[in-house]
Amino acid sequence: MSSFHPTHPETVFTYGAPGLKFGVGARHELGHDLAQLDAKRVLIVTDPGVAATGAPAEIAASLRAASIEAVVFDRSRVEPTDESLEAAIEFGRSEGPFDAIVACGGGSSIDTAKAVNLLLTNEGELMDYVNAPVGRARAPRHRLLPLIAVPTTTGTGSESTTICVLDVVSQHVKTGISHARLRPTLAVVDPELTLTQPAGVTAASGLDILCHALESYTARPFGSYEHKQAHERVPYCGANPIADMWSEKALSLMASSFRTAVQNGDDLAARTEVAMAATFAGLGFGNAGVHIPHANAYPIAGQVRDFQPAGYDVDHAMVPHGMAVSLTAPAAFRHTFQASPERHIRAAELLAPGADRPADPAEFLPQVLAGIMREVGIPAGIGAVGFGTADIDALVEGTMKQQRLLATAPLEVTAEAVAMILDQSIELW
Known part of the structure; x- marks a missing residue:
């Protein structure tokens, strides 16, 4: 995969956020x-x-x-x-x-x-x-x-x-x-509003938090783009020091509280930490951007045929957004490892403090993420929500339409690379 070498590198990044009021009540x-x-x-x-x-x-x-x-x-x-x-x-x-x-x-x-x-x-x-x-x-x-x-x-x-x-x-x-x-x-x-969130919803939406933080943290650095004029800049400007700070803190909070929030939804302290992690991850990726897992998620959700997730009171087939994002994330981060090995390793360490590293460092983050997914009840790959090898071409076509997201990936993304990631994601464990 090619890397990015702009002739006139970007020297400016932008940061935007809403006003925020946080807390019980x-x-x-x-x-x-x-x-x-x-x-x-x-x-x-x-x-x-x-x-x-x-x-x-x-x-x-x-x-x-x-x-x-x-x-x-x-x-x-x-x-x-x-x-x-x-x-x-x-x-x-x-x-x-x-x-x-x-x-x-x-x-x-x-x-x-x-x-x-x-x-x-x-x-x-x-x-x-x-x-x-x-x-x-x-x-x-x-x-x-x-x-x-x-x-x-x-x-x-x-x-x-x-x-x-x-x-x-x-x-x-x-x-x-x-x-x-x-x-x-x-x-x-208001974290108190999340106490009624079913375990399945907490798990799926929590994976969205993790992927927001992981994707923005591993996104293409803002300085790797060609320099833009002010009117050309878009909200997703690439990994930058402020977004990195929010992403790292979100990962640390999720490491300590996510499983508890799924398994014991009445734990307001855990709910509060997960709500804070969601807020922090949003403040990060809302500026840095997301990339391959989110681009893959759109056709997965859009082409679902008959899967209905636990915890969602719906009368139509649906793969919840956070679930759809997570299903190809382990394979996607295996693919992007070469772009920034140190960031992928650091992210895995934040999510699993003290965990043993595998012999292949490129497997560290995929293993940690897949372990969390399995523990909170996320399906074991896109095969578990109804997709197989015969669906990969249509999914690739849908992913390649998400150029706004793919532009934020740390490596150039080809249709062949997306097909490989999807194939590796049919069965995760």
Whole structure:
């Protein structure tokens, strides 16, 4: 694989983040937070499962008590599609105008809120803004409404990022919308909201945390790109010192608390550490970027036929995002080891302090990661969610459409390399 040798190397990296309020009970201060934004009428976006916990209704009641009108949309789809986002956008248009939006739920609800916010404030249709080559990659011209993200799962990092992820049903591909204006204004992270998260959801979304941290930590360094003009810079700028700091801390927190949070969901201390790890990983990858495992995850999720995961109350086939990301991660990190051996080894040490190293150092991180996956109940490879050798060509085609993500990989990514990674991921143990 070729490495990158720019003629005029980049000397600048960027860092962006939402405002952050973190801690048990933080959700009870939303009335105050919205009042600071002069919001009088607010749209709350959630999904049926989260609505059933009562949290969105509690938030709406607290806002009404603070003299803020709250309208609730509770039909976000777990793993959004272009069709589900268009339905949410239509609801927002018919019930608006609004002064602000509150997203309460996992990444699916937060991403739905981002799409609604984008199309309530900018002309055109959804596919105008979806990343190329799937969509037209148009940039929003107008500022969006203030968006407060209140995550109820620990993993996606959507409360910190500029990304909205969706399945485009007609093309059988998962892709996204990416622009700095999509980043939430404020993230309100209340670990108490994650106590209702089932073990299967905690496991899958926790693997998303791990992969966010690992991918951003091993991403192509920002200085390996050609120098860009200010208007050419994108939110994913490559590994950099600030993102590295967040990623390392996220890995350390997950090493100490992830298994406990999966096995004993009532442990608020463990839930708090995992929520903090999710926040830190989001602050890291939301700037450095992610690469091969996330690029592979999009077609895996988009082409699933009949797999239904434990812990998710859904009536459709689905590979949860974090699960889909993790299934090819061990093989992907084996492949990228040569680009930065010291970072891959350091990441494995953070995740498994004191663990014995294998004879081949390239196997260290894949072994540690696969061990964690097995321990928390993640399926044993893409074969366990319904894919086989005959599916690899279609999966490769879907991965190669994710050029925004692959551009962040520390090595040039070819279709042949992706096929090899997928083949090695059919059965992990």
